[in-house]
Amino acid sequence: MPLLDALLTGLTLGGMYALVALGLNLQYGVARIMNLSYGELLIAAAVLAYALFGQLGVSPLLTMLAVVPLAALLGWGIYAFALTPLVRRAPDRDALEADSLLGTFGLLFVVQGVMLVLVGGSYLSYSFLSVPVGVLGTTVAANRLLALAMAVVLGLAVWLLLMRTRVGTAIRAVAVDPVSAQLVAIDVRQLAAAAFALGTVLAGVAGVLVSMFLTFSATMGVLFTMKALIVVIMGGIGNMAGAVVAALMLGLVEALVGTFIDPGLTLAANYALFLAVLLFRPAGLFGKVAR
Amino acid sequence: MSPRQAFAALAVAGAFVLLALAPGLGNDYTTSLLINLMLYGVLATAWGLFCGTTRYISLATVAFFGVGSYTVAVLGERLAWPLVLLAAAAIGALLALLVGLVTLRLSGTYFVIFTFGMTELLRQVVNWYESKVAGSVGRYVFVDAASPGFIYGQLLVLLALVLALGWWLGRSRLGFALRLIGEDEQAARHCGVDTTRSKLLAFTLSSVFMVLAGAIVAPRWTYIDPAIAFNAIVSFQVVIMALLGGTARFWGPVLGVVPLVLLFELLVKYFPNHFPIVLGVVFLLIVYALPRGVVGWVMERGRRRGASS
Numbered sequence: 001m002p003l004l005d006a007l008l009t010g011l012t013l014g015g016m017y018a019l020v021a022l023g024l025n026l027q028y029g030v031a032r033i034m035n036l037s038y039g040e041l042l043i044a045a046a047v048l049a050y051a052l053f054g055q056l057g058v059s060p061l062l063t064m065l066a067v068v069p070l071a072a073l074l075g076w077g078i079y080a081f082a083l084t085p086l087v088r089r090a091p092d093r094d095a096l097e098a099d100s101l102l103g104t105f106g107l108l109f110v111v112q113g114v115m116l117v118l119v120g121g122s123y124l125s126y127s128f129l130s131v132p133v134g135v136l137g138t139t140v141a142a143n144r145l146l147a148l149a150m151a152v153v154l155g156l157a158v159w160l161l162l163m164r165t166r167v168g169t170a171i172r173a174v175a176v177d178p179v180s181a182q183l184v185a186i187d188v189r190q191l192a193a194a195a196f197a198l199g200t201v202l203a204g205v206a207g208v209l210v211s212m213f214l215t216f217s218a219t220m221g222v223l224f225t226m227k228a229l230i231v232v233i234m235g236g237i238g239n240m241a242g243a244v245v246a247a248l249m250l251g252l253v254e255a256l257v258g259t260f261i262d263p264g265l266t267l268a269a270n271y272a273l274f275l276a277v278l279l280f281r282p283a284g285l286f287g288k289v290a291r
Numbered sequence: 292m293s294p295r296q297a298f299a300a301l302a303v304a305g306a307f308v309l310l311a312l313a314p315g316l317g318n319d320y321t322t323s324l325l326i327n328l329m330l331y332g333v334l335a336t337a338w339g340l341f342c343g344t345t346r347y348i349s350l351a352t353v354a355f356f357g358v359g360s361y362t363v364a365v366l367g368e369r370l371a372w373p374l375v376l377l378a379a380a381a382i383g384a385l386l387a388l389l390v391g392l393v394t395l396r397l398s399g400t401y402f403v404i405f406t407f408g409m410t411e412l413l414r415q416v417v418n419w420y421e422s423k424v425a426g427s428v429g430r431y432v433f434v435d436a437a438s439p440g441f442i443y444g445q446l447l448v449l450l451a452l453v454l455a456l457g458w459w460l461g462r463s464r465l466g467f468a469l470r471l472i473g474e475d476e477q478a479a480r481h482c483g484v485d486t487t488r489s490k491l492l493a494f495t496l497s498s499v500f501m502v503l504a505g506a507i508v509a510p511r512w513t514y515i516d517p518a519i520a521f522n523a524i525v526s527f528q529v530v531i532m533a534l535l536g537g538t539a540r541f542w543g544p545v546l547g548v549v550p551l552v553l554l555f556e557l558l559v560k561y562f563p564n565h566f567p568i569v570l571g572v573v574f575l576l577i578v579y580a581l582p583r584g585v586v587g588w589v590m591e592r593g594r595r596r597g598a599s600s
Contacts, residue, residue, distance in 0.1 A: 034400050034404075082575075085579065086578075089582075094346070094399055097399045097400050098346065098348060098399060099578060099582065101348065101400060101403055102348070102530075102534070102574060102577075102578045103574075103575065103578045103579075105527065105571075105574055106571045106572070106573075106574030106575035106578060107571065107575070108571065109527075109567045109568065109570045109571030109574060110567070110568055110571030110572060110575070111571075112567050112571075113565060113566070113567030113568030113569070113570070113571060114568060116564060116567060117564055117565065117568070222523075226404075226407075226408065226411070229404060233401075262419065262423065264418070264419045264422065264423060265415070265419055267411075267415045268412055268415035268416050268419060271408050271409075271411050271412035271415065272412060274408050275405060275408055275409065275412065278397060278401055278404070278405050278408075279393055279394075279397075279405075282396075282397065282398075282401060
């Protein structure tokens with residue numbers, strides 16, 4: 001039945017988008033810096049997993065573990081050395097916004113360029129855990145299920161971190177109001193750096209997971225950034241539960257358009273949905289605050 | 292007119308006469324380089340007209356540029372050349388009004404992402420239309436207006452027009468309103484500026500120049516497809532050219548065009564694989580070292596000297 005198939009495809013896709021968007025949600029929600037190189041960092045992790053698996057036969061799961069400290073360091077470094085000067089220099093939020101957008105554009109091209117030099121512009125993929133598993137009468141590849149499970153686990157972990165720990169409470173306080181947060185002895189800059197690092201870790205992990213079942217190329221990062229942005233803005237900035245719903249919706253729209261209208265229009269549908277959200281619900285589907 | 296202004300006007304007129312004669316002095320290669328310079332000169336100046344004054348960063352440059360090119364590809368053989376240009380300008384103005392109307396309530400970051408998303412959406416839709424409805428992706432452009440000299444001449448006129456518009460904006464109510472919006476939109480509204488009208492007008496004017504630039508250079512390619520006409524890199528290039536020059540003055544973006552067009556020309560020729568890296572590094576250098584461009588840097592120095600003496 002094509003409808004059921006489309007729904008299942010949509011849900012697995014949606015799970016992946018939720019995973020991809022987790023990190024960006026943290027970065028934009030807390031550090032308030034729109035990191036446009038997010039997708040590039042994700043693809044960088046995917047390329048790393050591809051290269052290690054292809055050259056040395058290292059399991060992507062091991063790569064994923066190795067990516068965690070690397071990405072944390074990288075994310076922290078980017079915030080501390082590249083973005084802090086901008087934060088310090090900016091006279092107001094609009095100026096910081098413009099500066100950080102332009103700065104992360106620069107980063108985007110540098111990371112993408114380095115990857116193009118290293119692996120070229122062709123499509124890459126490898127086969128890992130691609131054994132079929134039967135679910136509800138249809139078959140799904142095991143690596144996709146793993147990615148979905150990881151999305152759920154990581155999503156829950158981040159949610160618990162935000163809702164149940166002291167650090168999480170502080171992070172949420174910064175997300176709500178960075179200025180007032182300082183009044184209750186929260187080191188905003190340190191916390192923003194931590195959130196940025198954690199967001200980069202999530203991007204890296206998502207990249208490795210995505211590389212297991214998706215054909216990707218060095219120039220595809222922008223696509224992931226856009227999808228993550230759709231999910232984050234649609235779900236409401238900093239709202240993890242909203243992001244999951246938005247991600248599932250995005251996956252479903254994509255699968256339904258691909259099945260019933262035209263596969264060539266899925267990307268267009270993506271962008272159309274995104275523009276519509278920006279126009280009509282800039283505060284997110286569940287947001288109350290008008291921007 | 293003060294002597295200084297007269298001198299400036301004379302210098303500009305002289306520069307344009309020289310530029311008009313330039314293709315005759317060189318060969319085909321220099322002409323094509325000059326066309327590139329003119330093209331980016333028009334695009335960056337037009338970008339600065341709206342984005343430089345209001346500080347809304349638009350990545351839709353290539354969307355309008357591509358619409359212009361496609362208008363030529365579709366109508367080029369059916370209408371006389373001036374009518375094609377007119378049609379392109381009309382379509383561009385309509386699109387700009389539409390985009391302007393819907394994006395007016397977006398804040399800074401969202402506007403940037405929206406314009407980027409819009410370009411991609413246009414490219415995808417054109418791509419889909421061409422492959423599914425028209426039958427083949429890509430079109431041949433056969434029009435009479437294809438000689439490099441003619442293209443160069445038209446672009447030169449367009450550059451003169453867009454610079455003249457910039458000069459006029461600098462001393463008009465509209466330009467003042469736009470700069471006020473750039474400083475503080477809320478305050479501008481309180482001062483009685485009709486921000487919506489001003490932004491819409493400036494965005495449309497600047498977009499019409501981008502569309503015309505796209506239409507004029509389209510015959511140079513003889514073959515276009517959505518990937519060529521809607522190449523997102525062009526939008527980014529225009530942004531950094533304008534930023535390098537500085538958008539505080541209407542003639543600032545042109546200052547950034549000359550070095551960067553030459554740099555990109557060399558890159559494409561000798562290091563095509565390293566193009567994105569260098570593009571990124573230039574971006575970062577400008578954001579960190581020259582945030583207000585050459586113009587801003589010179590003005591800052593002048594102010595400092597004035598304060599110390």
